[in-house]
Amino acid sequence: MNKTGIIFFPAFDWSLGEFHPEREERLLYTQEQIFEEGIMDLPQVKQYSPGVADLFDVLRTQAIFPDLQQHNLDAHLIAVGSSLVLGNALMKKEITNGFALVRPPGHHSGATVWGNRGFCTLNNEAILINVLRAKYGIKKIAVIDTDVHHGDGTQDIFYHDPNVFYISIHQDGRTIFPGTGFTEEKGGPNAWGSVLNIPLLPGVGDEGFLYALENWIMPAVEAFKPDLIINSAGQDNHFTDPLASMNVTARGYGKITEMIKPDLAVLEGGYAIEGALPYINMAIFLALAGEDYSGVVESQKPQNTEIGGDTIRSFLTDLKRTNEAVRPSWAFRKEPFLPTGDWVYSEKSIYYDTDGFKENRREYIRKCRHCGGTVLMISQKPSAFQKAVLVRIPFEACPDCEQAGYDLAETFQKSEKTVLLQNQRRDQVHFWTDGREVNPFGG
Template sequence: MGAMHQKDLCGCSADEAVAFIYGDEFSDYNFSASHPLQPIRLKLTYELLKAYGVFYKPHVKLLPGRMATDEELLGIHTAGYVDAVKKISETGDAFGDPSMYGADGSVYGPKFGIGAGDNPAFKGMHEAASLIAGSAIEATELVMSGRVAHSVSISGGLHHALSDRASGFCVYNDPACAIDYAVKHYGARVLYVDIDAHHGDGVQWAFYDRSDVLTLSLHESGRYLFPGTGFIEEIGTGEGEGYSVNVPFEPGIYDELYLRAFNEVVPPVVRAFKPDLIVSQNGCDSHHTDPLASMSLTTNAYEHIYARIHELAHEVSGGKLVALGGGGYQIYEVVPRAWTLLTAEVASVGLDNEIPGPWREMCAGHSRSECPRKLRDEPIEGTAANLQAKTEQTIEQVKQKLFPYLGLSVG
């Protein structure tokens, strides 16, 4: 007799089903019209996937998000911080309302990282940020419960938020909340892999003393880029020693060298840790055109990374994979293409390289520059000898520092 397969959501077997979590209300997470993090990038990605017909595939289910509960937020964030975000959210003013001052005279906004600069206050901030966190948690529940094999929540990936402070455009740390949910509700061992140009500091610190969560971040070195962390020496503490892996790159790192580091570090670490769930953060601000970082990757590197993580999930974690968004500030030219390729890989859907005309017309209505015609970048060859030597040195240092903790051979 053949094996029984659970059927759910799409009517197909659950080991084939993929959930894509999206709603126009995700655009409510909007700091300002001049802020680098523009929510139109989510809408453009959704529309590009729709133009390609991905949501018409029987195994792909488009689902709404949900808000995180206070209990879920408090698994990662302090009560004082969540209360402050709620209070600021009522008026969208972190400075002007006298009621915003605490008993000690401190202002809620600056005290908790909300105000001018990276994280300006806006009305409805709590609800918007909670929706992103709750949607990452829902994506995790769908996978861990077996209703789908994989899930994608492109609004997520806000990896800089700390337990008691907003940071780097991030109010609530949805990846950490999702991981915390999987650990508490399913006793899962979780591996978090972060390919954003910026170090995934908030997630790292949330689980820095844990051995049931391994964080793995590949990023531009903190010597050059916010948040100034993510060095090889940050390996965890106490029970978590050896479960924080960082691969910092020099500015200008290009596809060939990045992928060499990825392939030499990520697969062996995943196999050694044997996670029940992989959560990936897929920031695409490492692209060579991104204005906020100095890396030189193309979509070709992203496709390889997405495929390898997908393969590893099937090899090691029974297919359980939650893919989140992240940074990415080439709103029209890069983000929609990168996350369309991500979703297509997770859903095992092939896509033509020619971008559908209707999407380009829609994009042109928002963008001042020409919208892309091709889904994939042309290859860019890198030749900097100093980058090659430095990258090889970094790979060796990561192996020497971390591999023994995981029972891996350094050679």
């Protein structure tokens, strides 16, 4: 019999405020309803206990600046670790699929981390994905993000990675945080087309989401041929969510899950705590377990007009045409510190809404025909006059890109206070402060 794994971690000791929408009740009502309905007694359901992530697993994927000790990561490490518990169970064939009902969420947390943004500090899915690649040799993974907010952090982490296909279907960034996720964002110079953003008009409901899945998202996933599919399972597209303006129902989420067929789903946002989350989570879990979810009906009814029919079909057809017409345009730059090769340059400003500051970042990517390319990120927190450097050697790096990564790390450890080298090819992490290599984990 197929098994569906489930894990709960409500993070009782992590809060952004007593009345903040991101609070422990997001999971408690769901947990109560799932137990009351007897769903945990289904023979195909297997419950797991939370776990704690290793800090090495974090630094393989994300640079925590200026150092780990300046962040309170306890709850975030358990949210990540709980996702890893289900990932390991999947790889060991203990389960066929699974749902990590965890908080804090993670998909707004990017490649460099100076604080909390969008309620996220560590990126649960991204760390999970790179653990599965490093530990089990998984080659290609598709991430389908169904949160109402664009998962800018997950996109940021994998933007230059040709072996991770990141897809986000979300409310248009011109109308909602974080203001990103447009059709022209399609991946870096060695990973063009590995990102697909579908920004929707406010008001789209079940029909529009399912149409986009059937006619755009799933054909693209099938063409990519991933080894695994991860659902970044945000639930704030629901018609009652206080932070968004969409019209998806709980049964709509069940159908979305049925169509995606994720190997693992990891909870992201969703803030209608009583009126939506218990119903949505139950529909998603029933769909994963192969059970009928048609009887999952919310106590409230949609009040807003849903955008559907010819309007949404025409909109999505035009959006797809626009996406296909986008062509890459790279800005190359030569700097005295850059090793041999052609380097693509870009700049990024990242706003940390929770903590109220901006990170400014300069990025250099080595254009390469053989691998994802070495990535250099020079990151600065202007409010604190702090600067740090991330050098990433990618999975399956070619010899030239690996050497370029080592050369960059050697150059910057002499001139910058904080330098992190992620050698994903050899599964190594090196951290320098004030020119000395140190153990970033303490002890």
